[in-house]
Amino acid sequence: MKKNILIIPGDGIGQEVTTWGKQVLEAVAQKYNHEFVFDEAIMGHTAIEATGDPLPEETLEKAKASDAILFGAIGHAKYDNDPSAKVRPEQGLLKIRKELGLYANLRPILLFDELLDASSLKPEVLRGTDILFFRELTGDVYFGEKKRNEDNTFASDLMNYHRYEVERIARKAYDAARTRNRKLCSVDKANVLETSRLWREVVQEIAQEYPDVETEHMFIDNAAMQLVKNPKKFDVVLTANLFGDILTDEASQIAGSMGMLASASIGDGTGFFEPIHGSAHDIAGQNKANPLASILSAALMLDIAFGLQEEAKLVTTAVAETLKAGWRTGDIANAETASDKMLGTNEMGAKVLEFIK
Ligand SMILES: NC(=O)C1=CN([C@@H]2O[C@H](COP(=O)(O)OP(=O)(O)OC[C@H]3O[C@@H](n4cnc5c(N)ncnc54)[C@H](O)[C@@H]3O)[C@@H](O)[C@H]2O)C=CC1
Ligand SMILES: CC(C)CC(=O)C(=O)O
Numbered sequence: 335m336k337k338n339i340l341i342i343p344g345d346g347i348g349q350e351v352t353t354w355g356k357q358v359l360e361a362v363a364q365k366y367n368h369e370f371v372f373d374e375a376i377m378g379h380t381a382i383e384a385t386g387d388p389l390p391e392e393t394l395e396k397a398k399a400s401d402a403i404l405f406g407a408i409g410h411a412k413y414d415n416d417p418s419a420k421v422r423p424e425q426g427l428l429k430i431r432k433e434l435g436l437y438a439n440l441r442p443i444l445l446f447d448e449l450l451d452a453s454s455l456k457p458e459v460l461r462g463t464d465i466l467f468f469r470e471l472t473g474d475v476y477f478g479e480k481k482r483n484e485d486n487t488f489a490s491d492l493m494n495y496h497r498y499e500v501e502r503i504a505r506k507a508y509d510a511a512r513t514r515n516r517k518l519c520s521v522d523k524a525n526v527l528e529t530s531r532l533w534r535e536v537v538q539e540i541a542q543e544y545p546d547v548e549t550e551h552m553f554i555d556n557a558a559m560q561l562v563k564n565p566k567k568f569d570v571v572l573t574a575n576l577f578g579d580i581l582t583d584e585a586s587q588i589a590g591s592m593g594m595l596a597s598a599s600i601g602d603g604t605g606f607f608e609p610i611h612g613s614a615h616d617i618a619g620q621n622k623a624n625p626l627a628s629i630l631s632a633a634l635m636l637d638i639a640f641g642l643q644e645e646a647k648l649v650t651t652a653v654a655e656t657l658k659a660g661w662r663t664g665d666i667a668n669a670e671t672a673s674d675k676m677l678g679t680n681e682m683g684a685k686v687l688e689f690i691k
């Protein structure tokens with residue numbers, strides 16, 4: 335199988351971990367005799383520094399022409415600490431999501447039993463948790479009109495949804511629920527927000543088409559609490575952009591670390607695969623970042639973009655075997671982790687490759 339894959343490392347640890355996501359794809363191509371043709375492009379702070387634009391036209395054109403994209407992360411502390419910055423790395427990520435029509439962001443919370451002790455939650459609370467988040471990704475307050483008044487004493491962000499935006503992701507979430515435990519929890523703030531009342535109304539309508547799937551509606555504050563109280567209760571979680579962004583970082587602690595969660599952003603065209611984490615200024619450039627989220631994002635690409643389920647399974651099994659052998663990066667180590675089993679980004683990525691080759 336020949337596929338054109340665009341690598342967008344981005345900024346900070348995005349550059350460090352994507353190296354290993356790409357090498358895993360290269361190893362799989364060699365083992366299964368696929369022809370993966372790689373190209374690379376810039377985005378985020380790196381792109382601003384080079385071109386002034388967080389999403390250069392060349393990057394967008396390459397993305398549109400590719401079969402799938404493996405992305406790292408964007409971000410830089412200088413913008414985080416400058417609320418008045420007009421050009422930001424995050425604009426590049428939001429724009430490419432909109433331009434590629436990536437309205438459905440799938441975030442599987444994949445819990446490896448070897449990491450039950452990496453979480454701050456009790457093993458008996460965690461064991462058996464398996465959640466798939468569907469986060470709407472091209473609507474909501476991220477794409478609404480932003481305003482400030484003249485004397486800088488007032489700012490506003492418009493939160494908005496169109497009916498069709500809710501319908502299309504709800505159907506994808508319900509279809510997925512049919513392949514899992516047939517339970518779907520839609521999370522909103524319908525007791526306060528008009529956008530959430532539309533959200534819940536539309537999901538209630540779509541639910542009629544899926545009588546075989548158990549539907550629950552939950553307010554976001556309750557959901558955030560239930561996620562740590564009893565994560566096993568959830569199967570498919572469907573929610574809006576902002577709520578999904580927040581809930582999935584919280585859910586990373588079920589899997590043991592932000593460095594463990596992969597994601598797939600899909601619409602009706604090219605798929606975009608990335609860790610859920612950011613550029614992690616606090617550990618960037620120190621060979622500390624966990625590369626497994628990028629490697630597991632590559633596995634999602636093999637499965638979802640290319641239909642290569644066997645190859646995807648090989649990658650997730652290689653990650654499991656690496657963890658079973660006791661290898662850990664700092665974020666998923668615990669008091670019992672032997673010092674000779676502690677690895678940096680590059681050593682951890684190399685270990686996974688050993689289990690693939
Ligand atoms: N998809 C993207 O490109 C995202 C970009 N960002 C950007 O990233 C920058 C940093 O944002 P933060 O809020 O600090 O979020 P972050 O996700 O970069 O880091 C949050 C915490 O998780 C840890 N962490 C993240 N990835 C890790 C990994 N692979 N291995 C080990 N530890 C890991 C970090 O060290 C940090 O303590 C900001 O500029 C933000 O805008 C944030 C989230 C997603
Ligand atoms: C620029 C942000 C929306 C990135 C982020 O937090 C995410 O996609 O999870």
Ligand SMILES: [Mg+2]
Pocket residue numbers: 579580583610
């Ligand atoms: Mg986020």
